[in-house]
Amino acid sequence: MSATGCFGSLCMRNLKHVKLIKSCYPRREGEKGPRSSELSYLTFYASSRPAKLTKVGRYLQYKVERDIYKGRKQNNQVSLSIIKALIQSCHHDLNLFSKWVVRILNKTLDTRNSDLVELSCETFVIFCNYHDGSTLGIDPGFTSDFEALLQKFASFCNYANEDEDYALRMQYIGHRGLQAAVTSSALHASDFSTQLDIILPALLQTLIVFGEAGSRLEKTETVATKEGEDGLTKGAIEALAAQSTGILFSKSNGAAVRMALGLVYTFANDNGQWWPPDRVVSTMELILDSVQQQYRYLLVSETLQQLEISNNLERSYFNDKHSCLISVLDTVLNADNAPLVGVSVLEVLNVLFTLLVKSLHVTSFRQQLPADQNDRQAVFEYVIHQGIIHSIGGLASQNYYQNQLDDMAGYIIAKLRASTTLDHVDGLPIQVYRHVALICLDQLVGAEHTSPVVVDTPSGRSISSSVLPTPPENIISAGSWTSAVSLLTDKQPETRLDFARSLIRYLQITAPSPEAISGSHPTHLLTQHTDIVFINSLHHTIISGVQKQDFQASDAQALYLILCSLTRRFTVDAAVRTIPLVFKLQDMVKDGSIKNVTIQRAVIASIVEWLAMVAEYFHIKSLGEYISSIRQQLQDANAWTSTNFSDQLTSANEASFSTNDTHNNTPVPVFVDRHVIVEQLTNESQLRDKHDTHGLELESKLYVEWGSQAFANRGQSLRIRASQDISDHKPKLANPWTTPEPKCIPGIKKETINVENLKEALVAPPQQQQQSGSSSNGSVATSVPTDAGAGADASRRSSLRKNDVNAFLHELQLEQNMHSTHSLVNPPYNDWK
Numbered sequence: 001m002s003a004t005g006c007f008g009s010l011c012m013r014n015l016k017h018v019k020l021i022k023s024c025y026p027r028r029e030g031e032k033g034p035r036s037s038e039l040s041y042l043t044f045y046a047s048s049r050p051a052k053l054t055k056v057g058r059y060l061q062y063k064v065e066r067d068i069y070k071g072r073k074q075n076n077q078v079s080l081s082i083i084k085a086l087i088q089s090c091h092h093d094l095n096l097f098s099k100w101v102v103r104i105l106n107k108t109l110d111t112r113n114s115d116l117v118e119l120s121c122e123t124f125v126i127f128c129n130y131h132d133g134s135t136l137g138i139d140p141g142f143t144s145d146f147e148a149l150l151q152k153f154a155s156f157c158n159y160a161n162e163d164e165d166y167a168l169r170m171q172y173i174g175h176r177g178l179q180a181a182v183t184s185s186a187l188h189a190s191d192f193s194t195q196l197d198i199i200l201p202a203l204l205q206t207l208i209v210f211g212e213a214g215s216r217l218e219k220t221e222t223v224a225t226k227e228g229e230d231g232l233t234k235g236a237i238e239a240l241a242a243q244s245t246g247i248l249f250s251k252s253n254g255a256a257v258r259m260a261l262g263l264v265y266t267f268a269n270d271n272g273q274w275w276p277p278d279r280v281v282s283t284m285e286l287i288l289d290s291v292q293q294q295y296r297y298l299l300v301s302e303t304l305q306q307l308e309i310s311n312n313l314e315r316s317y318f319n320d321k322h323s324c325l326i327s328v329l330d331t332v333l334n335a336d337n338a339p340l341v342g343v344s345v346l347e348v349l350n351v352l353f354t355l356l357v358k359s360l361h362v363t364s365f366r367q368q369l370p371a372d373q374n375d376r377q378a379v380f381e382y383v384i385h386q387g388i389i390h391s392i393g394g395l396a397s398q399n400y401y402q403n404q405l406d407d408m409a410g411y412i413i414a415k416l417r418a419s420t421t422l423d424h425v426d427g428l429p430i431q432v433y434r435h436v437a438l439i440c441l442d443q444l445v446g447a448e449h450t451s452p453v454v455v456d457t458p459s460g461r462s463i464s465s466s467v468l469p470t471p472p473e474n475i476i477s478a479g480s481w482t483s484a485v486s487l488l489t490d491k492q493p494e495t496r497l498d499f500a501r502s503l504i505r506y507l508q509i510t511a512p513s514p515e516a517i518s519g520s521h522p523t524h525l526l527t528q529h530t531d532i533v534f535i536n537s538l539h540h541t542i543i544s545g546v547q548k549q550d551f552q553a554s555d556a557q558a559l560y561l562i563l564c565s566l567t568r569r570f571t572v573d574a575a576v577r578t579i580p581l582v583f584k585l586q587d588m589v590k591d592g593s594i595k596n597v598t599i600q601r602a603v604i605a606s607i608v609e610w611l612a613m614v615a616e617y618f619h620i621k622s623l624g625e626y627i628s629s630i631r632q633q634l635q636d637a638n639a640w641t642s643t644n645f646s647d648q649l650t651s652a653n654e655a656s657f658s659t660n661d662t663h664n665n666t667p668v669p670v671f672v673d674r675h676v677i678v679e680q681l682t683n684e685s686q687l688r689d690k691h692d693t694h695g696l697e698l699e700s701k702l703y704v705e706w707g708s709q710a711f712a713n714r715g716q717s718l719r720i721r722a723s724q725d726i727s728d729h730k731p732k733l734a735n736p737w738t739t740p741e742p743k744c745i746p747g748i749k750k751e752t753i754n755v756e757n758l759k760e761a762l763v764a765p766p767q768q769q770q771q772s773g774s775s776s777n778g779s780v781a782t783s784v785p786t787d788a789g790a791g792a793d794a795s796r797r798s799s800l801r802k803n804d805v806n807a808f809l810h811e812l813q814l815e816q817n818m819h820s821t822h823s824l825v826n827p828p829y830n831d832w833k
Contacts, residue, residue, distance in 0.1 A: 015055075015059075016045075017042075017045070017046075017052050017055055017056050017059065018059055020038070020041060020042045020045055021042060021056065021059060021060065021063070021082065023035065023038040023041075023042075024038045024039045024042055024078065024082055025075060025078050026074070026078065032074070032077075033077075033078065033081055034078045034081050034082055034085075039081075039082065039085055042056075042082070042085075042086075043085050043086060043089040043090070044089075046086055046089065046090050047089050047090050050090065050093040050096060051096075053086070053090060053093055053096040053097040054096050054097055054100075056086065056097060057096075057097030057099070057100025057101065058100055060079055060082065060083065060100060060104060061100045061103050061104050061107075063075070063079055064076055064079050064104050064107055064108065065107060067079065068107055068108070068111060073113065073115075073116060076108060076111075076116055077115070077116065077119055079104070080104075080108065080116075080119045080120060080122075080123050081119075083101055083104060083123055084122070084123050084126050087101065087123075087126050087127055087130060088126065088130075091130035094127075094130050094131060095134060095135050098127070098131060098135065098142065099135075099139065099141070099142045099145065101123075101127055102127075102142065102145045102146050102149055103145055105120050105123060105124055105127075105149055106145060106148060106149050106152065108120040109149070109152045109153075110152075114166065114169055114170065114173075117156075117170070117173055118169075118173055121153075121173045121176055121177050121180075124149070124153075124177050124180055125176065125177070125180040127180075128180040128181055128183065128184035128186070129180075129183075129184070131184055131185075131186050132185050132186060132189060133184070133185060133186025133187070133188075133189030133190055134189060136186060136189055136190035136191070137190035137191055143190070143191075147194060147195070147198065150177075150178070150181055150195060150198045150199065151198055153173075153174045153177030153178050153181070153202075154174065154178060154198050154199065154201070154202035155174065155202075156170045156171060156173050156174025156175075156177070157171055157174035157175050157178065157202040157203070157205065157206055157241070158171065158174075158202065158205050158206060158210065159171050159174065165231070165232070168231075168232040168233070168234070168237065169232060171206075171237050172232055172236070172237060172240065174202070175203075175206070175237060175240040175241055175244060176240065178199050178202060178203065178244055179240065179243065179244040179247065181195070181199060182199060182244050182247050182248045182251070183247055183251075187248075187251070188251070188252075188253075188256065192256055192259075193259060196256075196259065196260060196263060197263070199244075199248070200245075200248065200260060200263050200264070200267075201263070201267055203241045203244055203245050203248075204245075204264060204267045204268075204283070206237060206238055206241040207238065207241050207242065207245065207279065207282075207283050207286075208267070208268065208271070208273050208279045208280060208283060209271060209273065209279075210234075210238075242286055245283070245286060245287070245290070246286060246287075246289070246290035247290075248260065248290075249287050249290040249291045250290045250291065250292065252291070252292075252295075253295070254294075254295050254298065257291055257295045257298050258298055258302060261287070261298060261299065261302040262302065264280075264283065264284075264287075265302070265306050268280050268324070269321065274320040274321045274323070274324040275320035275323060275324060277323060277324035277327040277328070280324050280327075280328065281324070281327050281328055281331050284299065284328045284331060284332065285331060285335070287299065288331075288332055288335055288338055289338070293339075293341055294341055294342060296332075296338060296339075296340045296341065297340040297341065297342045297343040299328075299332050299340075300329065300332060300333065300340060300343055300348060301343075303325055303328050303329050303332070304329070304348070304351050306325055307322065307325050307326075307351075307355065310322060310325070311355075311358075318359070318362065318363070318377055318380040318381050318384060319380060320380070322380070322384055323379075323380045323383040323384055323387075326383060326384050326387035326388060326391070327383060327387055329352075329387065329388075329391045330387040330390050330391045330394065332394075333391045333394030333395050333397075333398075334390065334391070334393070334394030334397065335394075339398050339400070340398065340400075341400075343395075343400065345395060345400055345401075345404055345407070345408065346407060346408070346411060348395055349392060349395060349408055349411055349412075350411070352388050352391055352392055352395075353392070353411075353412070353415065353437075353440060355388060356385070356388045356389070356436060356440075357426050357427075357428065357433070357436070359381075359384055359385065359388075360428055360432065360436065361427055361428070363381055364432075365385055365432070365435070365436055365439075366378070366381045366382045366385050366386075367385070367386070368382070369382050370382060389439060389440060389443055390443070392440050392443045392444070393443035393444070393446065395408075396408055396443065396444045405444060405475065405476045406476055406477055406480050408444050409441065409444050409445075409476045409480045409481075410480055412437055412440050412441045412444065413441065413480060413481065413483060413484045414483075415433075415437045416434050416437050416438070416484050416487060416499075417430070417433075417434070418483060418484045418485075418486050418487050419486070430492075430495075431492045431494055431495055434487070434495050434498065434499075435494065435495070435498055438498045438499060438501075438502050441502050442502055442505060444476065445476065445502065445505055445506045445509060446505070446509065475510060476506065476510075477528070477530060477531070478510075478528075478530065478531045478534040478535075478569075479528070479530025479531060479533060479534050481503060481506070481534060482530070482533055482534045482537050484499065485503075485534070485537050485538050485541045486541055487499040488500060488538075488541050488542070488545055488555075488558070488562075489541055489544050489545045489548060491550070493550070493552055493554065493555075493655050496554070496555060496558070497554050497558065497649060497655060500554075500555075500558035500561070500562060500649060501558075501649050503562065503565075504558070504561045504562060504565050504649070507562075507565035507566060507568070507569045508565050508568065508569075510569055511565070511568040511569040512525070512571075514568075514617070520685060520686060521685070521686065521688070521689060521690045522571065522572035522573075522686060522687055522688070522689065523571065523572075524572070524573055525569070525570045525571055525573060526570045526573035526574065526577075531570070535566065535570070535574065535577060538562070538566070539577075539578075539581045542559060542562075542581065542585075543581075543584065543585070543588075545559075546559070546585060546588065546594055546599065546603050547588070547593060547594060549596065551596070551599045551602070552655045552656050552657065553602065553641075553643040553650075553655060553656060553657045553658070553661070554649060554650055554655035554656075555655075556599075556602035556603065556605065556606050556641070556643050556645075557643060557644070557645060557646075557649055557650060558649060559603070559606045560606040560609050560610055560645050561647070561649065563578055563582075563606070563610045564610060564613050566578065567610075567613065567614060567617060568617065572687055575614055575618075575681075575687075576687075576698070576701050576702060578610075579677065579678075579681075579702050580702075580704050580705060580706040581706060582607045582610065582611070582672075583672075583674050583706070584705075584706035584707070585603055585607060586603075586604065586607060586671055586672060588603075589603055589604055589668055589671075590671065597664075597665055597666070597667055598641075598657055598661050598662055598664070600667065600668050601634075601639055601640065601641045601661070601664075601666075601668055602641045602643055602657070602661075604634070604639075604668050604671070605634070605640060605641045605643065605645070606645070607672065608627055608630055608631050608634070608672065609645045611623070611627045611672065611677065612624060612627045612628070612631070615627060615680075618684060618686060618687065620680055620681070620684055622680055622683075623677070623680040623681070626676055626677075626680065627672075630670060630672055633669075633670045634668070634669075634670055637666065637669050637670065638664065638666045639666050639667065639668050639669055639670070641657075641661055642657075642658045642660055642661050643657070643661070674703075677702075678699055678702045678703060681698070681702060682695035682698050682699045682702070683695070
């Protein structure tokens with residue numbers, strides 16, 4: 001039955017709520033708003049008699065429908081004011097008339113009158129403040145009316161009209177209504193997905209489609225209203241949409257966030273908004289800032305899932321969708337102050353690296369932005385390749401758990417396949433595969449952090465580093481590189497050069513500043529056994545590398561830079577351990593183990609330049625003068641190399657020896673005197689330990705021959721050895737009921753307890769039990785040991801522990817010749833009657 005049929009002219013005369021409602025309307029023309037006294041009486045009547053709210057709402061709907069039909073705009077404004085007052089005064093019973101409120105608002109929004117629509121929006125805002133959504137999904141009629149109301153506000157969000165001011169005003173009303181729905185608890189009370197399908201596309205339409213590209217969306221940006229000096233603007237509408245989007249995601253749980261993110265990507269796909277990616281990326285930044293911290297990782301997982309779905313549907317890895325999704329990943333993983341709690345670091349790293357390898361099946365790795373920006377395919381390649389690489393760096397820039405960088409570096413280093421003999425891996429040439437893996441490794445090495453760096457040494461000194469960007473617990477350990485150092489002898493010169501460049505960069509970044517380690521005595525940084533193993537492996541690899549026939553000028557540069565970087569990273573420890581190595585190399589030149597004369601000159605030049613670096617690094621002037629004289633003698637004898645020993649490795653195109661070097665057959669006539677080097681180094685107090693006053697210990701280390709037993713033993717100083725008497729200190733299980741053997745006191749009989757005197761023994765004080773004595777078989781002896789015998793008891797305790805339990809049980813046994821008539825069915829207390 002319709003509302004109109006319920007209220008005839010005769011029945012309305014005697015209905016009190018009808019009279020109260022009618023009295024609220026102005027009686028004179030020109031009056032605005034409801035009559036205050038009558039409205040107060042109506043709200044008092046409704047709040048004191050909640051059962052009448054349903055009739056009040058029904059009549060108001062009837063009233064509004066008639067006024068809309070007759071064009072009474074002023075009466076409709078009064079009706080909306082009455083509804084607002086009723087909602088505020090009777091919000092505890094809102095469900096009794098919420099159905100009529102929603103129907104009235106649906107009617108008033110259909111008028112398209114800006115004043116009436118705006119007043120309807122204000123009424124809806126108040127309604128959402130109190131509506132909890134408990135009736136949504138229960139009352140199908142109310143649910144459909146409420147969803148229709150949301151749909152009307154959503155249609156206003158992108159309202160178009162020739163009058164721009166009118167269109168902006170309607171858009172503002174639409175977004176304000178959706179924001180009220182987003183802040184209401186009714187959003188998550190019932191069918192969240194249905195309301196989300198209505199609200200979110202309207203917000204995304206404003207943010208992505210009609211938003212100004214390049215502008216940064218902020219959820220806290222102030223929204224200008226029509227009362228401002230400049231009125232409404234498109235920027236104000238976009239800011240309001242950003243606020244609503246931020247509120248929506250901030251109030252959502254994990255399942256709701258996942259659902260909303262899927263809807264965002266569906267919207268971008270359906271509307272072709274993948275390229276340019278600025279608006280989608282900006283929207284995802286807004287979502288990242290808004291979503292609760294424990295759900296931020298969902299942005300990564302959902303984006304990776306979209307990439308996987310897209311790869312299954314389209315085999316082309318270079319399109320607008322892939323480029324946009326990679327840009328989103330790059331932005332999310334590199335966001336400042338937005339850690340992705342709960343993200344699976346190694347899983348994400350594996351997906352990114354796998355995606356990068358698959359993309360290289362289509363085209364080569366692109367490191368430079370194409371000059372022709374109109375070449376869309378080339379731009380996509382650059383965005384995807386560099387985006388993945390930068391995403392890996394962003395993933396490493398956040399410290400989610402201890403040893404994270406070690407795990408990530410171990411994954412990439414394992415991908416280098418240092419021990420493989422295959423020419424192709426995962427469908428790529430091994431040289432290309434390793435080149436890309438090393439680029440990813442460089443991103444891990446260069447992951448920057450803003451926290452201060454303090455490295456604690458065993459001596460208690462704290463070393464700060466101005467070069468080292470990562471906190472000490474999040475540094476890649478040198479031991480992680482051990483399994484890959486054999487790449488310095490790879491058959492591909494490009495691979496050798498790439499790996500050397502990565503290793504040198506790592507050692508330089510993790511090296512402490514010279515000012516931090518300056519002092520009268522050295523600071524030992526080579527304290528980890530894994531670091532010692534790394535240096536030993538590296539030294540053995542160098543010995544193998546210089547004997548290869550394809551040793552190039554770039555290898556000599558790498559040799560020099562690696563030795564210099566090791567010295568700066570581990571300071572005195574590395575220098576002392578490298579002295580036997582360089583003189584081993586010199587001996588290999590002398591005895592002809594290195595047969596090529598060009599390689600001989602390059603190796604000797606590398607040794608001389610490294611010793612010059614040591615002299616400069618440790619400020620040993622006399623050593624620097626001696627090395628300068630050796631260099632001059634070699635140059636005068638035409639036994640020097642033209643290889644440039646700078647701080648940077650040359651490119652692969654300049655890796656070979658020059659023509660002058662290859663045609664020069666002059667052998668090396670001058671060598672470095674080890675005795676002079678050792679003397680110069682031991683004379684410096686900054687290289688000697690505090691207890692090594694005369695430098696004898698340092699001298700013995702510097703004279704150690706490469707490969708000798710003394711040299712091998714130097715790597716064992718940090719090993720943990722078990723003590724020979726460790727069995728005496730092992731923890732042992734204690735028997736909880738074990739007691740020391742009681743000491744017998746002469747002249748005192750042992751106290752016995754049996755069935756007959758058990759009751760008295762339990763209630764008697766301990767002193768009386770000691771004084772009373774009776775003898776009986778099958779008893780437990782108790783006595784108090786004296787202090788004099790405590791030491792003896794303790795000494796016998798361990799030998800008696802095994803027999804204590806047996807003795808205790810033996811004491812409790814009854815006499816063999818005792819014939820008892822007691823049993824479970826004939827208990828002893830039957831005799832007490």
